[in-house]
Amino acid sequence: MATLSSAAPAPASVPASAPADLTADLTADLTADLTADVVVVGGGPVGENVAQYAIEGTDLTAIIVEGELLGGECSYYACMPSKALLRPLAVAGAAAHLPGIGTPAVDREELLARRDTWVSHYDDSGQVEWAEGAGLQVVRGHGRIVGEREVLVEAGGTGGSTRLRARRAVVLATGSQAVIPAPLRELLPWTSRDATGVREVPGELVIVGGGVVAVEAATWMAALGAQITLLVRGTSLLPGFEPFAGKHVLDALREVGVTVELGTSVLGGERDGAAETGLGRIHGGRVTLQVEDARGRREVGADEVLAATGRRPRLSDVGLETIGLTAEDVTGAEAPVSDDATGAPLPEWLHAVGDASGEAPLTHWGKYRARVIGQAIRAGATGETLEPVPESVPVPQVVFTDPQVTSVGLTEAAAREAGHDVVTSQVPFGGAAGSALLRDDVTGTAQLVIDRATRTLVGTTFVGPDASELIHAATIAIVGQVPVHVLRHAVPSYPAASELWLRLLEELPRELRQGQGSDRLEKP
Numbered sequence: 077m078a079t080l081s082s083a084a085p086a087p088a089s090v091p092a093s094a095p096a097d098l099t100a101d102l103t104a105d106l107t108a109d110l111t112a113d114v115v116v117v118g119g120g121p122v123g124e125n126v127a128q129y130a131i132e133g134t135d136l137t138a139i140i141v142e143g144e145l146l147g148g149e150c151s152y153y154a155c156m157p158s159k160a161l162l163r164p165l166a167v168a169g170a171a172a173h174l175p176g177i178g179t180p181a182v183d184r185e186e187l188l189a190r191r192d193t194w195v196s197h198y199d200d201s202g203q204v205e206w207a208e209g210a211g212l213q214v215v216r217g218h219g220r221i222v223g224e225r226e227v228l229v230e231a232g233g234t235g236g237s238t239r240l241r242a243r244r245a246v247v248l249a250t251g252s253q254a255v256i257p258a259p260l261r262e263l264l265p266w267t268s269r270d271a272t273g274v275r276e277v278p279g280e281l282v283i284v285g286g287g288v289v290a291v292e293a294a295t296w297m298a299a300l301g302a303q304i305t306l307l308v309r310g311t312s313l314l315p316g317f318e319p320f321a322g323k324h325v326l327d328a329l330r331e332v333g334v335t336v337e338l339g340t341s342v343l344g345g346e347r348d349g350a351a352e353t354g355l356g357r358i359h360g361g362r363v364t365l366q367v368e369d370a371r372g373r374r375e376v377g378a379d380e381v382l383a384a385t386g387r388r389p390r391l392s393d394v395g396l397e398t399i400g401l402t403a404e405d406v407t408g409a410e411a412p413v414s415d416d417a418t419g420a421p422l423p424e425w426l427h428a429v430g431d432a433s434g435e436a437p438l439t440h441w442g443k444y445r446a447r448v449i450g451q452a453i454r455a456g457a458t459g460e461t462l463e464p465v466p467e468s469v470p471v472p473q474v475v476f477t478d479p480q481v482t483s484v485g486l487t488e489a490a491a492r493e494a495g496h497d498v499v500t501s502q503v504p505f506g507g508a509a510g511s512a513l514l515r516d517d518v519t520g521t522a523q524l525v526i527d528r529a530t531r532t533l534v535g536t537t538f539v540g541p542d543a544s545e546l547i548h549a550a551t552i553a554i555v556g557q558v559p560v561h562v563l564r565h566a567v568p569s570y571p572a573a574s575e576l577w578l579r580l581l582e583e584l585p586r587e588l589r590q591g592q593g594s595d596r597l598e599k600p
């Protein structure tokens with residue numbers, strides 16, 4: 077039986093400042109030792125999942141090391157607060173275009189209060205309770221690898237340090253951090269944490285970036301009353317999605333008064349009295365940015381600037397150098413989905429998962445990989461047989477703008493680049509009775525990308541109201557490799573938005589819609 081090797085039974089959560097009841101000899105200046113089967117550094121959604129799956133149903137033990145709040149970026153500063161803010165706005169947007177009900181007004185204080193509820197007022201005791209219930213031990217502090225299967229946790233202040241030894245595996249689930257470009261650093265710009273944790277709404281807000289965080293933040297900050305200017309270096313929004321997705325979101329943002337400047341780079345900026353005023357508060361005096369576009373150089377002023385300029389895996393301070401590895405060894409490890417480890421350069425006891433791995437920086441993807449890797453660690457310990465995992469699994473994603481953007485698998489361009497001979501089918505999002513009924517100003521597009529040779533779906537994109545609810549059917553079709561002539565027999569209800577599937581399949585060439593040879597479902 078595998079058990080923790082500390083002298084006394086340890087509590088599930090070891091507080092940073094007062095680890096008194098962990099062991100009698102753990103004091104501020106001494107290093108305590110704990111051993112478990114699995115040590116997970118980083119207690120975000122992914123770290124929690126990998127720890128849970130690694131020990132589930134066994135007597136294996138796992139420790140999660142967390143430096144901030146158990147639950148991670150997603151729970152307190154990213155997915156949860158952003159969607160808590162955006163959902164009421166989506167409902168208001170639909171209601172505003174549904175004759176028969178009054179136009180709802182946004183109540184700023186109520187909206188922020190809803191956000192605070194969804195982030196549990198930045199209190200992670202509920203998550204700690206969950207971890208305890210799942211048999212996981214939480215050690216508070218900053219963890220870094222100090223040798224093979226060894227992690228040192230420094231709690232900071234007078235909290236002392238704890239040396240953790242993993243019998244089987246160490247998992248890096250340290251997430252990612254915002255990248256702030258050099259010209260903005262001195263200005264102490266907002267990051268996505270401030271945007272999701274907004275307390276003071278700037279009169280004028282410049283958002284630098286054109287990706288998911290930028291367009292979602294523009295949506296809720298505009299609704300909260302900020303005058304938004306989006307400065308986008310590229311020539312479109314939402315790179316990586318089908319081009320029509322960025323175009324729909326661009327039109328919609330401009331429609332609600334957001335200024336979007338494409339092809340615009342920030343060269344530098346000034347700000348008086350830049351100061352760390354706290355989460356979601358304006359970080360000092362007015363900002364002046366020097367920007368450049370095809371017309372030349374000019375200045376853009378604002379009360380605050382939000383750097384929505386990407387994220388990088390948080391690997392710089394986790395002690396990789398102590399075992400002769402670099403961050404690139406971890407993120408370049410090209411994880412085959414079916415593998416239990418993250419790739420060749422990592423020792424067999426070390427894994428990286430979630431944003432830290434460099435894979436798709438999405439909670440659901442990280443949690444999926446955490447289940448796969450967690451089960452593999454468990455199987456390594458117990459000898460249980462692992463279910464085979466598909467070689468390739470598509471990544472779904474939703475952008476919660478108005479209209480929503482959702483996609484899974486490959487875009488048409490990416491599919492061609494990957495060597496697929498593809499056929500696409502495209503219809504307006506309002507092209508079915510059910511989707512047209514959603515609201516009276518339906519805009520958007522639905523598209524399937526089909527591999528001609530296999531007659532299966534390789535990618536799907538929907539842009540439209542509540543589009544997020546349509547994508548999982550595509551995910552199932554791709555994972556199940558369901559040929560389109562079989563998909564035709566999946567009958568959507570009338571009048572529901574899923575009837576768009578019928579329209580999309582009807583648009584395909586006849587030879588693709590019908591089975592061939594032994595594939596045929598219909599009697600001749």
Ligand SMILES: Cc1cc2nc3c(=O)[nH]c(=O)nc-3n(C[C@H](O)[C@H](O)[C@H](O)COP(=O)(O)OP(=O)(O)OC[C@H]3O[C@@H](n4cnc5c(N)ncnc54)[C@H](O)[C@@H]3O)c2cc1C
Pocket residue numbers: 117118119120121122123141142143144145146147148149150151153154155156158159217218219220249250251252268272289390393394429430431432436437438439440441442
């Ligand atoms: C504004 C915004 C909105 C988003 N919305 C969505 C969404 O709607 N849907 C979606 O799927 N994804 C969304 N994402 C992405 C999502 O937040 C991440 O993919 C997800 O949080 C990754 O989970 P993780 O567990 O890998 O990392 P994180 O959630 O970042 O958690 C990592 C944890 O590790 C801790 N940690 C780091 N280093 C150490 C260390 N050395 N020692 C101890 N602890 C450490 C951190 O404190 C943190 O708690 C959004 C991101 C942003 C920025």
